[in-house]
Amino acid sequence: MCTKKQIILWFFIFFTGIVSGQSRKIINIPDIPGYQTLKCDFHIHTVFSDGTVWPTVRVEEAWEEGLDAIAISDHIEYRPHSKDVVADHNRSFEIAEPLAQQKNVVLIRAAEITRSMPPGHLNALFIRNANLLERDDVMDAIKEAREQGAFIFWNHPGWKAQQPDSTLWWEEHTELLDNGLLHGIEVYNSSEYYPEALEWANEKNLTMLCNSDVHDPIRMSYDLSTGHRPMTLVFAKSKTTGGIKEALFSQRTAVYYDKTLIGKSEILEPLFFASLAFKDNPLKIQNGASRRIEITNKSEVDYELELVQPGVGFDAPEHVILKAGQITPLTISGNSDEISQAKTLNIYYGVKNMLLNPEENLIVTFSFRNL
Amino acid sequence: MCTKKQIILWFFIFFTGIVSGQSRKIINIPDIPGYQTLKCDFHIHTVFSDGTVWPTVRVEEAWEEGLDAIAISDHIEYRPHSKDVVADHNRSFEIAEPLAQQKNVVLIRAAEITRSMPPGHLNALFIRNANLLERDDVMDAIKEAREQGAFIFWNHPGWKAQQPDSTLWWEEHTELLDNGLLHGIEVYNSSEYYPEALEWANEKNLTMLCNSDVHDPIRMSYDLSTGHRPMTLVFAKSKTTGGIKEALFSQRTAVYYDKTLIGKSEILEPLFFASLAFKDNPLKIQNGASRRIEITNKSEVDYELELVQPGVGFDAPEHVILKAGQITPLTISGNSDEISQAKTLNIYYGVKNMLLNPEENLIVTFSFRNL
């Protein structure tokens, strides 16, 4: 027999520290018009190079965190466990692939071409056979990757081990770029942000990437109860390898780390407004009166807004934080008679955690009808 | 100029324990077909009886927590602060009302008729003038409330101070019920669950209520970062005083405390399925094969499922927890040839934290087409 108390108590057994491994988080970043927003990490290691976990762990971690796609990119040239782990360069993909299929995580075949600077480390995604990338001359390896159809990006361009004093763009990178052998660049890697890489991405039309470069178990590097791994948001027509490839070659990505977003305004602006819900009724504010608009932020990002110019005929708050998953009121107050004639009230905010360039935030416009 | 120390200080301003008081939580309990699900607390005190906060605090707390409606129900007969706080029985409502209007929280005029057992304490909602409830004879007070149109419910029927040994239904309650003077009963109050009250509600067609009976600041009694106050879910046609009144008189409520729900099956079943999202494609499972259905639980309640009978031709997991805000896979495996002929696979789960009666869980049926 099951008494009332027992029913209630039974319930609580599940609130322990036991992580069941049986549920998947949802990363609350919305889709934008025309595209799915895929959450991806394209730079990951396993015991098959210098990582410390079995390839299936990477799929399991990605599924649990809510990622849509990953690339396991073990080093071609650096395999410190090779005395004990004996396999070719395609093996980590092969081991992970069946689980990825079962879990519906898109697994992209990849490898990291690992050389001294220049050109440094490069990831090649969408390759067919990683073994063929083991070449003496780095250019041969890169060309081989490209011949296999690879999307190639420069990893951690400001990594202190390779560029200790300043983050430089080398002649060799220009050469790669000019020959169609360099398509993207990591603006963020692991826990480092490279503002120079952001500028280069904008200037040279490179796809921006943001990856974990994880070697250890993911939760050893990121506290998933309060944060998230760095990831590349890919705005794709479909959640498939092909959809991701098309989006990467079309520069439809954003950088997402520590609840901060970096990208182009044509991406970030729709992403911002797709995160929000509020009623669009005419405000009908007059001088001396005020109105409260309740804004629901459906996303997991606290958007921090800073007023960039005073309103014409009205006051709006200078600083607003639209807290993730909560409702925040925006109070608009008429401060002159000008407001009575205004058909539309435009409020311009800078979004402090959405960046277009190292020194430039996204500016968004809230536009309310007033009459 | 921006010095390094300022950076540090600036930085701490944001990630503090400072609760801004400027955002409103969302209680993730979905609407059901035909009704809005309003989150309500109909039993609340202030300094105007034996509570310890000013009436406006109750509105602010309700808004921040995401409640839709509250009733401030100060005691008529018990006012221990009356030496210092001098006002009539309508005063706490009057003080709170302007803020409730501004915040769009429905504030219901109410009072607690506070007598020894029988009949114990009774809340009267939707009254017009609380002062008229100050009467020598309890029946006079109750009749006055009813004449004002009140919805009347019995508070904490199993409160140890009044019913120390057992929770009894008295002759006087039958009399109230027979005379249309008793419409509801608290199945849960503060931190106590009364299974007898749940049985009576079902037998006697009383509206079930679940209230905090809060006297101190709400966060002194409930940790809102991990839990929630007990509340009455009201399934209303509109978020108005009238909408709530109609729903209460029609018994369209559910009890919600500690992520546990109690109510009638015609309420709880649609609430359960409105919480979930999953694809409804035909499964096409054959003997020996299996399929994974990913179920998204959009609500804030972890639903705990327990299989109540074996599938016909297939296996389904015995225990499943559909974690709040996450995706949980349900794997169905064909275990006999019977499954090949099954047009529909019905899986029957008991939901351990959804109760109909003290000894009875809600049973839900997941029905998947197989062909």
Next chain:
Amino acid sequence: MCTKKQIILWFFIFFTGIVSGQSRKIINIPDIPGYQTLKCDFHIHTVFSDGTVWPTVRVEEAWEEGLDAIAISDHIEYRPHSKDVVADHNRSFEIAEPLAQQKNVVLIRAAEITRSMPPGHLNALFIRNANLLERDDVMDAIKEAREQGAFIFWNHPGWKAQQPDSTLWWEEHTELLDNGLLHGIEVYNSSEYYPEALEWANEKNLTMLCNSDVHDPIRMSYDLSTGHRPMTLVFAKSKTTGGIKEALFSQRTAVYYDKTLIGKSEILEPLFFASLAFKDNPLKIQNGASRRIEITNKSEVDYELELVQPGVGFDAPEHVILKAGQITPLTISGNSDEISQAKTLNIYYGVKNMLLNPEENLIVTFSFRNL
């Protein structure tokens, strides 16, 4: 009968969102040699001025949070609830005092003299009769407080409502100071830090204070599950009203907000080292070798260290965070033969969240014997 499962389950009932109100936190800030470190808040309001809670709530909150002493400092001149709350200026103290006695929280009789700038708002602690402070002339009120033996401090000197454009020291404050009528100043109030006040405290030998100025329930303003209210640390010879008074008049205080500490080096340095535990064995490091010292931070403050000059003959980490309640290794590596002759290795770190002045961090020296 109580089965094995039930025992285990029983346990979990307590991990709900219910805050029992029956336990007291410990604020992990250690004592320093010669003094107890008392955690105090000297600026608090109730419904008896413009606050929103009953005075006993302030004692209960203080006890639960782990505070040692509070002053309820209701405004003399501003009592917006006076239509409903009818009492003299001593009443909030009288109501709170019995509970403070029972809970062993030191309750200091106080009042806030509430005037326009200059001199603005002043708190008078240790008074005997608040009613006598109700005077037309502010100087009469201040002198009356002083005659009662008060310790007087300037509240929120940079409050925008009174000093919108810049934070100024007025002639009137010089006059108060010169006449022994001003003893302290709030360097932090509520959620605002006043660097000017910190400079003045250091220049003019004023006691530094840090108070919440709380009006609403404390948990409505601060999230106590992750943070703490701003508080004045008082380094006293005893946990008594007299002990606190002596310490305040002797400037033995520190400011503590958002896990940041501000004070004089003779206070902060012993506080820092009293927070830590590590073995003091000789390191015996030679060129090319390294040693790991495990440092336990027993306090609740994450100390953020930044190396201020290179070691002589050795390398030490540039940035270290000594996490609260955890053990952090410090690895020292010999980098030249000089280290072989060093009797003592001195490592100099700036502590980024311990401030002496607006632009000056505390510098601490870790000194290890090497031979």
Next chain:
Amino acid sequence: MCTKKQIILWFFIFFTGIVSGQSRKIINIPDIPGYQTLKCDFHIHTVFSDGTVWPTVRVEEAWEEGLDAIAISDHIEYRPHSKDVVADHNRSFEIAEPLAQQKNVVLIRAAEITRSMPPGHLNALFIRNANLLERDDVMDAIKEAREQGAFIFWNHPGWKAQQPDSTLWWEEHTELLDNGLLHGIEVYNSSEYYPEALEWANEKNLTMLCNSDVHDPIRMSYDLSTGHRPMTLVFAKSKTTGGIKEALFSQRTAVYYDKTLIGKSEILEPLFFASLAFKDNPLKIQNGASRRIEITNKSEVDYELELVQPGVGFDAPEHVILKAGQITPLTISGNSDEISQAKTLNIYYGVKNMLLNPEENLIVTFSFRNL
């Protein structure tokens, strides 16, 4: 120069979900008189059998969690990765050992003898050469382990895969026990508690063990921000392999999972009182008076107390939770004149989350002088 955008970014670097991997938690379970309380996990896997992490990860995890000692116990007979991971049975220990030395984690050489039931799976700790345990006959393997000096324990005796219907003790286990080849038994493994094993441990004088049996990254199985892995507490004379071995052979252990402790009363009672601090002044309570004793619980375990018999001449609370890291008052009230003559007040509480046997809690006595 420091621009505003940099401030923003700088700021996000700190409050990320980034787990530094550079600090070690403290498991707040106190030492008991005469012994250090070592936190140990003696059942752990790596990629060298059927685990999914590199051996060094196990040391790193143990150090970060605050464990004192671990045993990597890869299966002798089950090595599913052997196609790719090619090494002998000593290899995982050899890889992990240097890091364990550096981190001061005691690493115990071990192996899991992995057979069908009976005798099921057995761990052998303190062996010298795991390769010699690869034997056709299980008795040969066990004897070899014992000849190497092993402490041998039965793993997960109630594991459903081997004992689906009931947890039985087999003749073979009696034989092992009689021949000095079985010294301990897992009372808890992974997330399962075996009450039968607890009874056997008590009856047959076997050492109780509690281990994670972790295969995946530890944080994939346990949420270390709110809980802890199951562990064996070892009460040792020193934190060394030898100290642990002596304690295990002397049955000085306790089981610790989900903030629940299981062991013998001679262990649990001193552990309980070593967790607490309170003043031991005479109470001097008379009939009608009451006294408050503030009890500080320095440990990380919430102790749940239930009064087992009424006081003689006084009342004490029926239920008390001594919250971890907090101060809880215990109020004793004289209820008859008997108390005036009592020299000592004894209060008897059962500790609901400290078990001696499946149906038996530890009873503790708080003894206060009254005169």
